[in-house]
Amino acid sequence: MKIVQDEIRRGPWTEQEDQQLICHVNLYGDRRWDFIAKVSGLNRTGKSCRLRWLNYLHPGLKRGKMTPQEEKLVIELHSKWGNRWSRIARKLPGRTDNEIKNYWRSHMRKKTQAKKITMLLAASSFSNSRSSASDNPKLHALPSKVSRGDLFFDVGCPQISASMEIKNKERERKAENAMDDIWQEIALSEGKPITPANEFYTEDGCNFFSPELTWPTWEYSAGSPWKMHNREQKMFLPITDLSSSYYEDIEYFGG
């Protein structure tokens, strides 16, 4: 006889699933995700539960737009550490690695594109004032939609904008997806070469304005079925007496 297992659920979480997960994390702590996935009755994988908790349900999360300070810090830290999103996230209280990663991809790319345009325009007008933008193969390679309202600055050149309505958008999109290109572009636009992420790394060297992220963690009492691993202990700074008002005490944020 074949045991038919309930199919593992995927995709967006419902309000009810969220409540169930919160309830069980409160009971068992935010570790043993496979266990939580099983006992909660959620037909989700442990990984999925962990991700939902860390990226969405965690009480310490900060929602909303990145502040200019946060943006600056992300840029600074990324120049030091590269795509070490989780490490960068630890320096931004309430922000997740996923959030920073997404932010970087969307916002930094736009910023880079905008910079590239100004550089190309400057180069174009300097090197060859006779040729039009449409003659310039480099300008053909520019993204077709750079003048959206949320761009970091206004390109402000209607002739160029018109010339940028390029036909082969598919090719551009694929090119844009290459993360390495983005880093190269950023390095170029900043006028400095890319350096290995670890080269300048010191844990102390990044105290800009944010204090070390202190994620709330769970008390592991003697009676608790869970024990914190050495690795995990290292991940969290000591926090005293969270037991009484775990959620209420979680507030940081900013400077």
Next chain:
DNA sequence: AATGACCCCAACCGCACATTA
């Protein structure tokens, strides 16, 4: 108003590493 293009972000995947049995 309809449609297509694009952006944002939640969620997934695969891999690597740590821990446990």
Next chain:
DNA sequence: ATAATGTGCGGTTGGGGTCAT
């Protein structure tokens, strides 16, 4: 010592929302 299991991380994808035409 090692296989199995659990967790963390970086990269990628897909769907919904928004904007431009």
